[in-house]
Amino acid sequence: MFMKFIQQMNARSITQEIIADAVMYYARRYLPGLDRWRGQKRGRTVQNFSRTSAVGQMVPVESILELLPEVKGKSYCHFLLGLLRHAAILDIDQSSKGSLEKKIGMQFEFVTLNGLLVPNFSGSDSLYDTDCVERIIQHFLSFQGLNNEPFLASSTRHVTLPSFSHLKRVTKLIDKYLAEIASDVDLKPQKIQSLLQVLPGSLRRLDDGLYRALDIYLRDHPFLGEDEREQLCRSINWGKLSPDACIHASQNERLPLRVILQVLFFEQQQLRTVLSNFPNVNMNEKDAQELVRRDDQLSLGRENLHLRVDMELLQAKVGELEEEVARMKHEMDKFSTRSYVSTKIDSIPVVLKKDRTHITTFQDQQRKLQASHSLRYAY
DSSP states (O other): OHHHHHHHHHHTTOOHHHHHHHHHHHHHHHSTTTTGGGGOOTTOOGGGSOSGGGTTOHHHHHHHHHHOOOOOOHHHHHHHHHHHHHHHHHTOOHHHHHHHHHHHHHTGGGOOHHHHOOBOOSSSSOSBOHHHHHHHHHHHHHHTTOSSSOOOTTOOOOOOOOOHHHHHHHHHHHHHHHHHHTTOTTOOHHHHHHHHTSSOGGGOSOOHHHHHHHHHHHHHOTTOOHHHHHHHHTTSOGGGOOHHHHHHHHTOTTSOHHHHHHHHHHHHHHHHHHHHHSOGGGOOHHHHHHHHHHHHHHHHHHHHHHHHHHHHHHHHHHHHHHHHHHHHHHHHHHHHHHHHHHHHHHHHHHHHHHHHHHHHHHHHHHHHHHHHHHHHHHO
């Protein structure tokens, strides 16, 4: 009935905004708990969302997804995010969910952090549905004309010129999202790397947000190997860190040594640039103190790097010595085993000789006994 009503509204050229209001009213009436997620705090877990609360809502959700108009607005975007959660809980088919993700991507500037924290019901171990969020971001980039897809003049897709304020807000939102999901111990390195690289590097003036998310991920995933950490670090432009982030990174023991060397190199370049642009005669006291502080922190970072290199060299030397001791012990065990076997083999002829003597003596006694019997019968 409601679907026919919306079809009649479209046939009478009713504005899409009015149709959107009607769909939202209908959905909130027949889908209880649709806006419940908006009152939740960050850091909540998937247990806050229950499949049982959505039983019997499969058909209404699928019908509503078919009726959604292409409208932009803050309240409409929040409504779409609520539907996205219901679609995830009910495991709606990907084609219907994909259409919903596109509509959210059209108005990504209205999305909030809580809206992106979509719980994962797909069966994987990760806490949040990061694949869904990545697709939404890709749709946003596509609508803004910021992806690498070729532009076709015959395409009917509406391309909106990107607004600097919107792009800045979206960049900050994604950085906060990355920092939020980075603490998930079940989040795979390949997935966090894909999300770190989801936005073009040109959209960020600084990579401080990416560095913060990466640092949280390395902190909560200490089991990562050196190669995996280096691979993740390639997602960040270390020359685009602020002075404070550079100082932190230069003393961060979770980063590979090669990355720390890059950070120190870029920081030294920044200091040289500042000194060349601000001669001492024109520099005020505050700027001079800031340069001295940065130089002291840079020196401290170098000292920490040297100590870390010495420590790792010492650990490597200890490891080599332990391997050598283990090898020598193995050789000694093999030598002891060979000596024991050789002794046993050498003792075999002696035993056989003794046994042969006993056998010969027994045979002689048997022959003598037979001879005595023969003589007795002869008489």
